[in-house]
Amino acid sequence: xxxxxxxxxxxxxxxxxxxxxxxxxxxxxxxxxxxxxxxxxxxxxxxxxxxxxxxxxxxxxxxxxxxxxxxxxxxxxxxxxxxxxxxxxxxxxxxxxxxxxxxxxxxxxx
Amino acid sequence: xxxxxxxxxxxxxxxxxxxxxxxxxxxxxxxxxxxxxxxxxxxxxxxxxxxxxxxxxxxxxxxxxxxxxxxxxxxxxxxxxxxxxxxxxxxxxxxxxxxxxxxxxxxxxxxxxx
Numbered sequence: 656x657x658x659x660x661x662x663x664x665x666x667x668x669x670x671x672x673x674x675x676x677x678x679x680x681x682x683x684x685x686x687x688x689x690x691x692x693x694x695x696x697x698x699x700x701x702x703x704x705x706x707x708x709x710x711x712x713x714x715x716x717x718x719x720x721x722x723x724x725x726x727x728x729x730x731x732x733x734x735x736x737x738x739x740x741x742x743x744x745x746x747x748x749x750x751x752x753x754x755x756x757x758x759x760x761x762x763x764x765x
Numbered sequence: 766x767x768x769x770x771x772x773x774x775x776x777x778x779x780x781x782x783x784x785x786x787x788x789x790x791x792x793x794x795x796x797x798x799x800x801x802x803x804x805x806x807x808x809x810x811x812x813x814x815x816x817x818x819x820x821x822x823x824x825x826x827x828x829x830x831x832x833x834x835x836x837x838x839x840x841x842x843x844x845x846x847x848x849x850x851x852x853x854x855x856x857x858x859x860x861x862x863x864x865x866x867x868x869x870x871x872x873x874x875x876x877x878x879x
Binding site: 688690695696697698699700714745752753754756757758759 | 797799807808809810811814853855867868869870871872
């Protein structure tokens with residue numbers, strides 16, 4: 656199906672574990688983004704990518720790693736998960752002014 | 766520190782009334798402004814964007830921009846219960862761009878009572 660998808664939709668993990676959240680878009684959009692959304696903070700940009708193999712930090716990049724070897728995929732890795740990374744994570748893509756958001760991944764770190 | 770401020774609400778209006786949502790931003794270099802709607806448990810979706818001072822209308826929605834006052838608002842006419850959601854204001858320093866520089870406010874929760 657066309658659009659932007661995220662997997663898994665829900666994830667529970669433990670402190671110190673590595674976790675990878677997947678994002679896939681079928682529009683061939685150049686730009687892709689990762690946000691986290693927390694009560695009291697709103698949406699905050701973690702990383703973004705302007706094209707394959709081009710990534711840059713957003714507002715809250717610490718503790719996260721991204722890669723973009725293919726235009727359609729933009730995985731986000733938490734190398735050693737912490738409780739403070741419990742959040743809802745949204746991936747988005749864009750080719751112009753509008754960002755299209757995926758359905759989100761709810762991550763709980765115990 | 767670039768900031769986008771919104772009243773968190775909740776803002777409660779009766780069905781059929783006008784809902785007025787407000788947003789201020791700190792960076793005078795901001796060029797483009799967006800309103801996203803987010804239903805509970807769902808992802809944000811764009812409903813309006815504006816670049817120039819003044820009003821922009823789209824159906825029941827009107828976005829208003831005053832760059833001198835660093836203020837952007839969203840009016841929803843004839844509010845419906847289906848408009849009940851959180852409205853996110855977002856600001857970009859690039860004209861027409863969403864390329865990595867979108868700063869979001871914390872959102873205003875709107876409740877439209879039948």
